[in-house]
Amino acid sequence: MTGTIHLSPPDVGPLEESYLIAALRSGWVAPVGPDLDAFEREVAGRVGARGAVAVISGTAALHLALLGLGVGPGDVVLVPTLTFVATANAVRYTGARPIFVDCEPHTGNIDVALVAELLHRLRSRGERVGAVIPVDMFGSCADYTALLPVCAAADAPVLEDAAEALGATHVGRPAGSFGLVGALSFNGNKIMTTSGGGMLVGDDLTLLDRARHLSTQAREPVTHYEHRETGYNYRLSNLLAALGRAQLVRLDAMIDRRRRLRDRYAKLFASAPGVDLIGAEDTGSNCWLTSIRVDRERSGWAAAELAAHLAARDIETRPVWKPMHLQPAYADAESLLTGAAERLFAEGLTLPSGSALNERQVTVVLSAIDEFLAARTGISAE
Numbered sequence: 001m002t003g004t005i006h007l008s009p010p011d012v013g014p015l016e017e018s019y020l021i022a023a024l025r026s027g028w029v030a031p032v033g034p035d036l037d038a039f040e041r042e043v044a045g046r047v048g049a050r051g052a053v054a055v056i057s058g059t060a061a062l063h064l065a066l067l068g069l070g071v072g073p074g075d076v077v078l079v080p081t082l083t084f085v086a087t088a089n090a091v092r093y094t095g096a097r098p099i100f101v102d103c104e105p106h107t108g109n110i111d112v113a114l115v116a117e118l119l120h121r122l123r124s125r126g127e128r129v130g131a132v133i134p135v136d137m138f139g140s141c142a143d144y145t146a147l148l149p150v151c152a153a154a155d156a157p158v159l160e161d162a163a164e165a166l167g168a169t170h171v172g173r174p175a176g177s178f179g180l181v182g183a184l185s186f187n188g189n190k191i192m193t194t195s196g197g198g199m200l201v202g203d204d205l206t207l208l209d210r211a212r213h214l215s216t217q218a219r220e221p222v223t224h225y226e227h228r229e230t231g232y233n234y235r236l237s238n239l240l241a242a243l244g245r246a247q248l249v250r251l252d253a254m255i256d257r258r259r260r261l262r263d264r265y266a267k268l269f270a271s272a273p274g275v276d277l278i279g280a281e282d283t284g285s286n287c288w289l290t291s292i293r294v295d296r297e298r299s300g301w302a303a304a305e306l307a308a309h310l311a312a313r314d315i316e317t318r319p320v321w322k323p324m325h326l327q328p329a330y331a332d333a334e335s336l337l338t339g340a341a342e343r344l345f346a347e348g349l350t351l352p353s354g355s356a357l358n359e360r361q362v363t364v365v366l367s368a369i370d371e372f373l374a375a376r377t378g379i380s381a382e
């Protein structure tokens with residue numbers, strides 16, 4: 001063994017180094033500069049959006065997107081219960097109230113029928129819905145074909161949390177382009193990284209200008225320091241934008257590696273009863289993380305047992321997100337549930353999925369899983 005095999009480590013190399021060094025030598029070691037402008041243009045182009053604002057994290061992007069939509073105290077915002085906590089936290093930062101919605105059992109994405117039901121209920125209660133935030137779970141777009149008309153009919157603005165989904169598509173359209181505004185993350189574990197970073201993308205340039213203004217302490221464009229409202233220090237640095245530009249050049253190749261790894265997992269588990277890949281049918285996924293769901297009744301073993309087997313071999317796995325309605329921090333929040341997210345939390349397991357995993361590491365992981373399956377089911381793929 002040569003160290004832990006991680007879930008989704010950063011995939012950086014000589015190209016990133018050269019872009020970073022060039023940015024450093026250019027003298028633009030600041031939260032402004034040509035790489036920042038170019039990075040915004042290039043990501044907007046990739047997503048098919050008119051504009052973009054680069055910020056320090058996906059969480060900051062979500063926060064500013066909500067402020068740009070005018071969300072504030074007294075509003076409610078629909079959030080999938082199956083997500084990373086950042087989605088819900090961003091709602092709380094604005095003073096609005098998140099209401100959690102359960103997911104579809106096979107994809108983990110927001111359950112559109114529940115969204116429709118909840119929007120109807122909220123309207124009859126006279127509540128103002130500030131936004132609906134679908135999350136593109138593990139790099140698979142939500143069902144926008146069904147969701148967008150439901151939200152439009154209720155006049156509910158959509159903020160797409162595409163933190164995990166850059167490079168994914170839904171019926172040929174890029175992730176990040178489905179809402180009035182979208183939020184991306186370039187955290188170290190994401191499909192591409194700036195070590196930490198995020199971006200708002202969208203067509204509404206007025207909203208994006210407001211977000212950009214708020215991201216720089218709401219400083220007025222005058223030489224003395226003039227501020228008419230409370231802003232935030234959220235702007236991404238030019239150096240990190242340079243790193244992002246190099247990653248963007250390699251994005252498709254990195255997605256391709258993750259997809260090929262997912263295919264190998266699919267093949268390995270194909271003959272194991274009771275095991276499904278979450279979101280397996282989605283050909284537009286960027287395959288950010290590959291997760292399985294284990295139906296213990298049919299498989300004869302639990303996801304946690306495979307996790308323990310892999311942990312003993314220094315291979316990292318993670319459960320699927322613990323749903324927000326089970327989080328102590330959100331114990332008082334309202335939710336509309338079917339039990340699907342709780343089942344995914346109980347039965348799901350996320351496997352090493354990173355594009356930086358080398359062939360030796362992939363072989364170690366696949367052999368360890370094969371060994372486990374052979375012992376539990378008597379079936380070996382090899």
Ligand SMILES: Cc1ncc(COP(=O)(O)O)c(C=O)c1O
Nearest residue numbers: 057058059084086163185186187
């Ligand atoms: C669904 C989702 N939303 C938001 C975020 C927040 O992004 P960041 O970590 O860049 O703040 C993440 C990832 O971390 C995420 O997975």
